[in-house]
Amino acid sequence: MAIDPGQKYSVVDTIRQSPPLDLSTPVDDAWVKDKTILITGGASGFGEGFFRRWAAGGATVVIGDITVERGDKLVRDVARETGNKNLHFLHCDVTDWQSQVDFFKAAVKISPHKGIDCVVANAGKIDTKGTFENPRDLDSLTPPTPAFGVLDVNLKGAMYTTHLALFWLPRNPSSIAASPTSDPVNTKRDRHLLFISSLAGIGPIPGQTEYTASKHALVGLYRSLRATTFRHGVRINMLCPSHIATPLQTAPLRMLLAGGSMGECDDVVEAATRFVASPQIVGRALLVGPKMSVESDSDGHWSWSDKQTGEERAMMEIFAHDWEETETSQRRVIRALNKVVEIKGWTGWFVDVLKAIRLKRKENVTKFVPCLSEYKV
Ligand SMILES: NC(=O)c1ccc[n+]([C@@H]2O[C@H](COP(=O)([O-])OP(=O)(O)OC[C@H]3O[C@@H](n4cnc5c(N)ncnc54)[C@H](O)[C@@H]3O)[C@@H](O)[C@H]2O)c1
Structure with a gap:
């Protein structure tokens, strides 16, 4: 479908969604410098990759994870390698609300x-036991409640992270509402939420039912939220990696995908850096996988191709057209929300400032509860 923000059914302008990405333009890492970035599940895999790249780019990066020893060591090593003094590890269990509250508060403080x-709502895990599809002991007097550990981390944890991000990002001092017209060179402060869903968010992975359900849910969360986070001036983007070689992938799966079906962690890091470093990218989603031939249609939309087109790419846009052709009810809700934002204008800004001052006062009188482990160089 052609992009036509002027068309009757499109709310792309109203929700401030940015135009299609030009993936041929290079990413400028300099734009992450001096930004404060939080990564959940940052001690391994993608999180570690993001941490290393943005730490090298001069950002303040705070990772929260349950693997304390690994996270602590990672921060110490990268701080030594890069000379960046603003790198931190904090214990954070994303399934525990209070743990995430403490993580965000501590990050703001440092x-x-x-x-x-x-x-970056990155923490995640897969179901290594397949317990969901193999009910046991149902003939016992008290059948055990099934454990939904994967949903707890991948969905509930990401929703806690989102809720806290929607609280803290608009309170980022000197930040202004995110917009597709933001100039990366002059946008010093940002309000960005990045989701890490999966190929399992857009299609099934046999044997990973609970994981697939959690990642589909995350896609739903993203698709809905990106129509409304403009109210907080927050931009939201999403990555859906396919199978990528990280510790998350089990040995049997790695064997199954050997010979080119596994993507590179560096491509996921590159895609995330494009989002993080570019304040003008709002409401876009990228699928990242192994490099494959691509071709574009007459509307300029790219897709994977069986033909040898001469151009190979590891990433491609997905779900970018949700808000180009909408139903009446959707348009009415979005336009009403937009009117509220317009009316709120300066009054809303003034109220937000008052809230921020009140919060600061409250924090000064409340004893600060630090997370379990914190490392500062
Ligand atoms: N590797 C892939 O092929 C792939 C593909 C698509 C999506 N993803 C997603 O990418 C994200 C990162 O995965 P990865 O491949 O880097 O895996 P990984 O196992 O290397 O990293 C996941 C990190 O999350 C942390 N974590 C797990 N439970 C946590 C909790 N309760 N609280 C805080 N941290 C917790 C782990 O300790 C680990 O450091 C996950 O959301 C995953 O679902 C991975």
Whole structure:
């Protein structure tokens, strides 16, 4: 479908969604410098990759994870390698609300400008036991409640992270509402939420039912939220990696995908850096996988191709057209929300400032509860 923001059914302008990505333009890492970025599940795999790249780019990066020893060591090693003094590890269990509350509060406290520019909801796990599809002991007097550990981390954890991000990002000092017209060079402060869903968010993975359900849910969360986070001036983007070689992938799966079906962690990091470093990218989603031939249609939309087209790419846009052709009810809700934002205008800004001052006062009188482990160089 052709992009026509002027068309009757499109709310692309109203929700401030940015135009299709030009993936041929290089990413400028300099734009992450001095940003404060939080990564959940940052001690391994993608999180570790993001951490290393943005730490090298001069950002303040705070990772929260349950693997304390690994996270602590990672931060120490990268701090030594890069000379960046603003790298931190904090214990954070995303399934525990209070743990995430403490994580965000501690991050704001250690952030040089006392605010958060970007939150990456990355923590995740797969079902290694297949318990969901293999009910046991149902003939016992008290059949055990099934454990939904994967949903707890991948969905509930990401929803806690989102809720806290929607609280803290608009309070980022000196930040202004995210917009497709933001100039990356002059946008010092940001309000960005990045979701890490999966190929399992857009299609099934046999044997990973609970994981697939959790990642589909995350896609739903993203598709809905990106129509409304403009109210907070927050931009939201999403990555859906396919199978990528990280510790998450089990040995049997790695064997199954050997010979080119596994993507590279570096491509996921590159895609995330494009989002994080570009404040003008709002409401877009990228699928990242092994490099494959691509071709574009007459509307300029790219897709994977069986033909040898001469151009190979590891990433491609998905779900970008949700809000180009909408139903009446959707348009009415979005336009009403937009009117509220317009009316709120300066009054809303004034109220937000008052809230921020009140929060600061409250924090000064409340004893600060630090997370379990914190490392600062
Ligand atoms: N590797 C892939 O092929 C792939 C593909 C698509 C999506 N993903 C998603 O990418 C994200 C990162 O995965 P990865 O491949 O880097 O895996 P990984 O196992 O290397 O990293 C996941 C991190 O999350 C942390 N974590 C798990 N439970 C947590 C909790 N309760 N609280 C805080 N941290 C917790 C782990 O300790 C680990 O450091 C996950 O959301 C995953 O579902 C991975």
